[in-house]
Amino acid sequence: MALLEFKAFVKSGGHDADDLLPSWVNLTDPNDDCCKWERVTCDHSTKGHVIELSLNNTRQFDISSFSIFDHTNSWYLNISLFQPFKELRILNLSFNVISGWIQSKELKVFENLEVLDLAANMLSGSAAAEGS
Secondary structure (H helix, E strand, O other): OHHHHHHHHHHHOOOOHHHHOOOOOOOOOOOOOHHHOOOEEEEHHHOOEEEEEEOOOOOOOOOOOHHHHOHHHOEEOOHHHHOOOOOOOEEEOOOOOEEEEOOHHHHOOOOOOOEEEOOOOEEEOHHHHHHO
C-alpha cells in the first residue's frame, strides 16, 4: 500500500517513522482499515476513499528553528507515491524540507485535489510556486 511506502520512505531518511506513525501497520487483518490511521481522513460515503493526508512535519523538525532550511536536511520525495489516491482532496506536505522540482503536470493525476500545502519546503517548479 502506498501509505506504507511513504512510511518506509520517511524511515529510510533515518527518522523514527514507527514513533511518528504508529498506527500505520501492514494490513493483514481483514478488519484493519487505513482510514483509522492518524493523519489519514477518508470519505466513508465513497467506500472509504482517502480524501486527506496530513503529512506535515513528518520528520519532526523544530519548525521554529531556521536549521530546518539547511540543505543537509533536505530530501527528495517521489510524488507518484500518492497516485493511488484518486479521490485525494487535501495533501499537506508542509514543513518537510522537501527539495527538488515539481511540475504542475505531475499533479494532474490528482483530479480532485483542492488543497496542496507545500509551505516550508525547498521546492522549485511551477507547482511549488502555486502550493506555497
